Amino acid sequence: MFTRASALLLVVLSLITGMGAPISAPAAQFQAGEFAVEFFPVAPYHIGDILSARVTYTGELPADNWEITVALAVEPDEVLQSTTFSQHNRQAIFYWIVDTADMAPGFLSFQFTLPEASLTWTEGVHLLPDPGDRTAEWAVAHSTCCTLHYLTGTDAAADLAEITAAVESRSALALAQFDEAGVLDENPLTDPLPIVLIPVVVGHGGFATDEAVLTYSHHNWTGINFEILAHHEIVHVIDRTINTNGPRPAILSEGLAVYLSGGHYREGDPLERAAALLALDLYLPITDIVNDFYAAQHEIGYMQAAALVAYLDLLYGWETVIDFYFNLPEGPDDKAIISTASEARFGLSLAELEVDMIAYLTDLHVDSNVISDVGLTVETYDMLRRYQTLAIPSAHFRSAWWPHPRHMRMQGIVGDYAYREKAPLHIIVEHKFTQVHDALESADYTQAETLLTEIDALLTRVEHTDSLFLFETVLVKIHTLPRQLTRP
Ligand SMILES: [Zn+2]
Structure with a gap:
């Protein structure tokens, strides 16, 4: 059985054998710990997760198309995937390396290798037992304007009729807006617009590739109006489709x-x-x-x-x-x-x-209400990004984990967008954010300010601790109770 001790030994050995080996430039200049590895879907990991890894080089050298491979540490010679670092963001991404469905709970260790630099190290994840309730699958619904991809069992699946009506009316409105300017010779949405509805928050509640990916949840703590966001993305698609000459x-x-x-x-x-x-x-x-x-x-x-x-x-x-x-x-x-x-x-x-x-x-x-709303809106979203950076970096737009949904659909993979397990901090802060949005909506600016002060206090306390494991002790006062008397 491969143990954690042997994993550690491997790390030590690999550091000894890998670092400073002058096989090819820039190997000699590597420093230990210059490669940060993140695993996805986000922690905590469970049996049944299909794991991906993102390796970020944090050193000084230009990460110029370096090759990197990954293998299970128990079978280091069997390379599972190979990729190269992007010059642009110094990251190498391994998508969906291994399906853990048939594995046993415990520590799963991976070996990462930069062959040209003879650099090897191991990192891994603790796999918890299968939660037993993860049954979401991709499903699709078609309407005149749009193809709606969603996950079964989610709020989007429950509200599909309302969502379809909303995107139909918003796309008709957007088309009319362009038509009014006399630039529509024909309907630019002949191919239905692909919209992907996910229950988790990524970025500010939506992002666009060649598909519009929108968060749809009854507990959307980004506070974004779904219809406005859908309209926004539809405008981008029409714009990109008909405004093809020159820059945008x-x-x-x-x-x-x-x-x-x-x-x-x-x-x-x-x-x-x-x-x-x-x-x-x-x-x-x-x-x-x-x-x-x-x-x-x-x-x-x-x-x-x-x-x-x-x-x-x-x-x-x-x-x-x-x-x-x-x-x-x-x-x-x-x-x-x-x-x-x-x-x-x-x-x-x-x-x-x-x-x-x-x-x-x-x-x-x-209007003075508009001044209050604008000031507090800026403050709210700065706070929201601060929260994401601290407690859920995979959602922050600068460090987001957002694999292309089409690739996931083709392979029947849902985990990266279907599930987020929440620690107490997530639940408390996200609930407070939904209250902030409600307060702004009802023009109760004093209440919004109070809530933002409370979130600020919580985040400040987290900033002064160095581990998310401290959530419970940060947030919950444990009372010391008198010992119970027992009878002989
Ligand atoms: Zn936009």
């Missing part, structure tokens, strides 16, 4: 999606919300964020992007806005692209346009 700067494509879907996360007037950002001193100069739009504070960037599109619509009309956006010239960066086109069309550079927009926003009357 992110600030305009996201601005368009937020503007047409009626808001970011929730309904809201884009110009009023941008004016609130100015009043709160949260406004970010568009000329600063336009070239690296996705790096800007997320909520602020998206609200301002929508305001820019709304402002152009106000000044020049919808047809002109879409014609402008659909006919942008190529350029060195998004700022130059928009600025050149704006100058040619409106006689204003992007910087001049922004000066005018700020003057307009400054004069705009903003």
Whole structure:
């Protein structure tokens, strides 16, 4: 029987044999512990999980297409998969290495090898017994606009009729919005739009590949309105389908999606919300964020992007806005692209346009509720990302685990999106987030602030501990009870 002790021995041996072996550059420069391994689906792992691994190189060298292999530590010569590190993010990903269905609970150790560097080490997971209730399977429903992929036994499966009606009406609305600008010669959604509904949260409740992947859950702690999110993603798909000539700067494509879907996360007037950002001193100069739009504070960037599109619509009309956006010239960066086109069309550079927009926003009357809502929305989502970083990094958009759902469907794999076991901290914080969203929805800003303060206190306590195993002792006071008297 392969034991943990022998796994440890292997680690030690591999460190001794692997490190510093000058077989080929850059082997000699490797340091122990420069490779971080994460296993998925996220912990705790169970018999029945189909495990994947993501290896991140944290050292100084350029991880330039290095080859890496993985094997079970008990059969180190039988390579299960081989892949290379991405130059871009220094990560190597092994998708669905092994199905643990027929294994016994216990520690499962993997051997990772960089053959060219003669570097070998082992890492593994503790496999808990099969929970016995994991029966979800992929299922599909077809409607005129969309193909809905969902998992059986989930809230999406229960609400399929309502969801279908919602995506039908939202896609009809989105098509009408483009049609109004005179750019629809024919229906761009001849191939139904694939929408994947998952019960777990990844990112802010949705992400798009060539399929729109949306969280659908009765306990969605990201607080995002499903219909608005679906509309947002449908706009992206129509945009990508018909606006194929020239660039689509992110600030305009996201601005368009937020503007047409009626808001970011929730309904809201884009110009009023941008004016609130100015009043709160949260406004970010568009000329600063336009070239690296996705790096800007997320909520602020998206609200301002929508305001820019709304402002152009106000000044020049919808047809002109879409014609402008659909006919942008190529350029060195998004700022130059928009600025050149704006100058040619409106006689204003992007910087001049922004000066005018700020003057307009400054004069705009903003309801005090909108100011509170905008400020607290930014605070809420900053807090939500802080929580994800601390307690569920696989959901944070910068470290997300989001394998392509189509590949999973083809292989009948559901685990990466179907299940999340929650520690007490997850349950408590996520519940508080749903209460924050309810409070914002009912304009109870004092309550929202109180709840955010409570979440902040919890996260601060976790930040000062170094292990998630401390959740119970952090959160639950254990009372010392008097000893019970026993009779002889
Ligand atoms: Zn978007």
